[in-house]
Amino acid sequence: MNLRTPEARGPAAALLHIDWTRCDGRGLCTEILPELLARDDWGYPLAYGYGSAGAGSNVPVPDTLLAAAADAVSLCPRQALTLVDP
Amino acid sequence: MNEALWALGRGTGVVSLALFTVSVLLGILNRSGRPLFTLPRFSVALVHRNVALLATAFLAIHLVTLFGDSYAQLRLVDFVVPFLGAAKPFWLGLGTLAVDLMLAIVITALLRGVVGVRVFKAVHWLTYLMWPVALLHSIGNGTDVGQTWFIAFAATCSIAVVAALVWRLSRGFIEYQNVRVERAS
Ligand code: HEM
Ligand code: SF4
Numbered sequence: 638m639n640l641r642t643p644e645a646r647g648p649a650a651a652l653l654h655i656d657w658t659r660c661d662g663r664g665l666c667t668e669i670l671p672e673l674l675a676r677d678d679w680g681y682p683l684a685y686g687y688g689s690a691g692a693g694s695n696v697p698v699p700d701t702l703l704a705a706a707a708d709a710v711s712l713c714p715r716q717a718l719t720l721v722d723p
Numbered sequence: 724m725n726e727a728l729w730a731l732g733r734g735t736g737v738v739s740l741a742l743f744t745v746s747v748l749l750g751i752l753n754r755s756g757r758p759l760f761t762l763p764r765f766s767v768a769l770v771h772r773n774v775a776l777l778a779t780a781f782l783a784i785h786l787v788t789l790f791g792d793s794y795a796q797l798r799l800v801d802f803v804v805p806f807l808g809a810a811k812p813f814w815l816g817l818g819t820l821a822v823d824l825m826l827a828i829v830i831t832a833l834l835r836g837v838v839g840v841r842v843f844k845a846v847h848w849l850t851y852l853m854w855p856v857a858l859l860h861s862i863g864n865g866t867d868v869g870q871t872w873f874i875a876f877a878a879t880c881s882i883a884v885v886a887a888l889v890w891r892l893s894r895g896f897i898e899y900q901n902v903r904v905e906r907a908s
Pocket of ligand 2: 655659660661662663664665666667680681682712713714715716717718
């Protein structure tokens with residue numbers, strides 16, 4: 638199933654908050670959440686389906702990707718990610 | 724029995740140093756943000772952690788077995804406070820120092836979320852002190868130093884870590900470094 642548009646992913650169960658002052662574009666989160674995140678030209682995460690600006694600092698995460706998002710939060714080497722209520 | 728403990732103590736020491744070396748290499752690779760062939764970045768991060776924990780387990784056996792060794796004459800204080808040992812206090816003290824550093828590194832790494840990024844990073848930098856200290860301890864204290872296999876082992880570990888450090892300090896170490904620098908200027 639192609640989950641690369643916000644519509645296909647459905648309602649957000651949580652928001653993946655990216656703290657840009659911490660993120661160093663290491664690409665672990667984009668590997669763990671390939672349905673949700675691509676890497677921009679500099680290696681930083683960019684949410685699919687929101688145009689070139691991405692979803693900004695809060696990426697809506699559907700229910701099905703919640704567990705993967707939690708893994709990304711705990712594995713980000715810069716502790717740049719948190720899950721917040723939508 | 725004593726002989727067996729002594730052999731186990733030496734063996735686990737060597738295995739621990741080998742595993743710490745691998746963990747340092749993986750830590751540096753982790754820092755570069757690059758995958759390892761087909762192993763994705765998050766796996767590199769996990770293997771880095773697990774190898775470090777395994778090295779710690781071997782280190783624990785190393786300490787416990789040599790505690791029972793009559794030649795080394797270890798007291799409990801020698802596990803915590805460096806340079807007080809009865810036999811070879813300097814070289815033993817380096818081992819104790821490495822254990823203290825290692826504990827600090829592993830505990831702050833596991834509690835990253837609690838202590839925060841700054842503390843984690845600051846303490847993690849001590850790795851670059853801990854590894855050479857542990858190596859010197861193994862060379863100065865070890866019974867096997869004269870053996871060819873040990874020399875080959877210590878040399879291999881050293882070359883690997885020095886090579887990784889040279890890479891760590893080189894331009895283009897970080898995956899997107901060249902793009903980021905070019906576009907920014
Ligand atoms: C036990 C749990 C450990 C965890 C969870 C852990 C985690 C990490 C993480 C997340 C990084 C990347 C930091 C960043 O990219 O900013 C890292 C880097 C590194 N780690 Fe560990 N680590 C652990 C233990 C160790 C130990 C025991 C050693 C030493 C043998 C070690 C050596 C390194 C090195 C050399 C780096 C590269 C540091 C740099 O140049 O910035 N780690 N580790
Ligand atoms: S894992 Fe963390 S540092 Fe790496 S790109 Fe994602 S948010 Fe940024």
